[in-house]
Amino acid sequence: MLYPIVTFIGAGNMASAIFKGLIKQGHPADRIRVSNRSQGKLDALKQEFPTLHVSTNNAEAVADADVVVLAVKPQMMEDMLKPLTTEVAGFDQKLFVSVAAGISIARLQSMLNGAKRIVRTMPNTPSLIGLGMTGLFAQIDTSDADKNLADSLMAAVGKTAWVSQEAEINQVIAAAGSSPAYFFMFMNAMQKSLEGMGMDSQTARKLVEQAAIGSSQLAAHQSDKTLTELTQQVTSKGGTTAQAVATFENGDLAGLVDQAMQACVARAEEMEKLL
């Protein structure tokens, strides 16, 4: 099988999670190009993956790409793309996969000088270990071949879900793109609480980490049960869990989570207007 040449513009947290995940899954490093503004990250990548093509010159990095993954911060996107639309022959014919929050396909199309082959995605950093979750959207006239290619890249590093309305990508951000941060915060709060009770941090981290892995795996294995049912399985009447659950309910954990998700979506919508 001949793997497509994939260029990542931006070697930050998200891009690294995807291309390192792809390499782990067997995508040859010499069919991946990574460009970044600063050299430091590229030197480290070259050490880790000697056959990876790295460059600080975006035009050079995209020249022979089949797929260009746009992975700079949303605020940088326009300035990053502008020179490429004139410097790179046939640039607007390539397949673009954007991972940026808050930039619509229409906006990308205008930044890309009318390019038509665009898939908008919202991945997350667990892609690094093959456990990513990516939402994807493409306009109705996008070919199945392009959709399949974008899907196969993201499916190599996790699960994929296509949404039928572009607005739903902002819900994917709240549910998957941003949500690893929520889970880490929850775990961190548990760890800190244990440390406050006197436990050493290594043991506290191990307990919290393994309980989180076990719980998420159990939910995935027993997807026929609702999350409420799984909660009830743990909660003995008059027991310990019931006290913790009541504390969360009294503090309106669900309301707070809803507020956070709504704030996330609202910010994505605001960015779409600003950028």
Ligand SMILES: NC(=O)C1=CN([C@@H]2O[C@H](COP(=O)(O)OP(=O)(O)OC[C@H]3O[C@@H](n4cnc5c(N)ncnc54)[C@H](O)[C@@H]3O)[C@@H](O)[C@H]2O)C=CC1
């Ligand atoms: N971090 C995350 O969990 C997720 C991030 N995203 C999206 O991924 C994109 C990147 O975010 P992060 O990886 O978190 O940011 P980051 O700041 O870690 O990475 C961005 C990289 O782009 C490089 N860069 C900036 N301007 C450039 C230019 N003109 N040419 C080449 N490289 C340039 C920077 O040097 C940096 O290494 C954003 O659009 C964000 O919305 C999407 C899903 C999840």
Ligand SMILES: O=C(O)[C@@H]1CCC=N1
């Ligand atoms: O915080 C952000 O804007 C990006 C998008 C999803 C995760 N990180």
